[in-house]
Amino acid sequence: MNLTDEKSVRDFLRLCLDPGHGIKRTPAKLTEVMPDPLYQAMVLYAPRLGRLRADADRQDKKARAARKAYADAVAAWIHDKPAPAEDEQSTDRREKYAQTLYATLEEFSQERPWADLSPLRRAVWYTRADEAIALADGEIREAALTSAPERIDRIRPEFQDHASPESIDVQLRRAKRQCGMWENRVAKLAALKTTRLAQIEAGIWPSPAGEDTGPVLCPQNRRGDKVVQEEHFYAPDDTGVQRCVFCKTAPHQGGEPARAYRTPDGRVWTLAAEQDEHGVPLYEAPFINKRYTALQLETMHGEIAPAVDAPLPQYVYNARSVNRTTKHIADGEGHTMCPSSFHASKPMREEEAARLALCNGCRRALVEAAHA
Known part of the structure; x- marks a missing residue:
């Protein structure tokens, strides 16, 4: 079906709820299996549904964290160990948000100060504070991802192939001055300098005149609808060996040899x-x-x-989506690494993963973890 207008999207969603042949879905089930293209078409005409889904994802992630904290506290009590310490900074922030929200009642809050409230009444304001904090954090993350993208230029292939250590240092200093928006660029330039110095020491840089080697592309780092293959991203592993974070191979030139x-x-x-x-x-x-x-x-x-001697990241699908064109990276706890924290499927084979584009959120999370 051609999803070109609001009516066609509604009609197709109704068909998804009752496709016939004895199959019926509840709206809750539909939201779990809805493919991304259909979801994008729906929120194009109903942006509020996108905000509700983002809020549901945040609450789900928060609930999982709360259940884990509860389980850890129960385990500590059973074994007579000290309870896990709470994050004082988060607790202070929650308290400030709750008191600020309560103060908006003005005359009522002056007649009955915060200190006089019962624990039950405070709990109501703590819940509202948690919702306000989640909303604020989401807006902060969105602003960080979208603010002034034109100021962050990509490291071009010509620079990667021909830049001297001195020119890399210039760009590295420039990137560090704006590290709030350029964290990935700083990491990539630092890795490039390490590789370049190793190439100079090995006598294989600069390349002989007229020889165009081009960038080395990674079989597991593919992006976008066209599944475009991109470059390796090298970082030291736990043993200090330089490996690509996506395919775990060592560089052909420079760095630690495979x-x-x-x-x-x-x-x-x-x-x-x-x-x-x-x-x-x-x-x-x-x-x-x-x-x-x-x-x-x-x-x-x-x-x-x-011949890889280090395990690949666990590439998985979003288990609750029928979309099989994008792969994710498992976080080891049953979910994906990206901010959406989808339910992870079983790990896929290396050959299958190499044919799929990688989720941008998982890519950023993996690169940030490699340079943490």
Whole structure:
């Protein structure tokens, strides 16, 4: 159905509630399985529904956190351990919001001061304070994501390929001065400088004249409706090895070399205890009497796949959506890493994940966690 006007959207939603063949859905069930394109078409004509969904997601996340805090407190009491400490800053903020809201009653609040209220009456104002805090935090996050986007320019491929350490330092200092909006840029420039210095030490930068290597693209970092493949994003893992946060592979050039690569013919090339005349690590394979660098292997075979010795992020779907064009990253607690905190499906296979675009919220959360 062509969802080009409000009537067509309503008609299609009615069809989703009662598609026939003995199938009927409740509105609650429909909100759980509604695909993103249909949701976007609906809120285009009913923006209030989008605000209600965002509020429901916030309340659901808050309820999960409250249930976890309650369970932790019960466990501490059962085992006779000190109760988990409350966040004093959050408690103070809640108290201030509650008192400020109560003060809006003006004459009534003056006749009956806050200190004279019973715990039951205060609880009502604490609930209202929680709602006001959630609304304020949501507006702050939205403002941070949308304010002055034209001021944040992308790091262009030409800069990545040809920038000297000195010019990277200039951009790094500029980004740090505006770190409130440029946190991702600071992290990316810092990682780029680490890679560039390693390339200079290995004698593989600058590239020979006329040679255009182009950026190395990540099989798991795809974006948008067209599933455009984007670059690796390298950061040190728990052992200090530079790896892409999306596919867990080490860089072909600079940084820590991968321990092994697999070529399309099925051979596995392992890191040899030898380097070429430029100090670049060599790789060897059984029954092959010559050793090659990773770049030489990639040139000969067209592409090489690092034999990953670190686990990939757990790529999942939004379990309550029928949309199967976007992947998310699991947070390890049954939900996704993005701010929407969807219910996570079972982890998907690496090959399946490589065909899908990654949720932008999960991408930001993973990059921020890598540089926390």
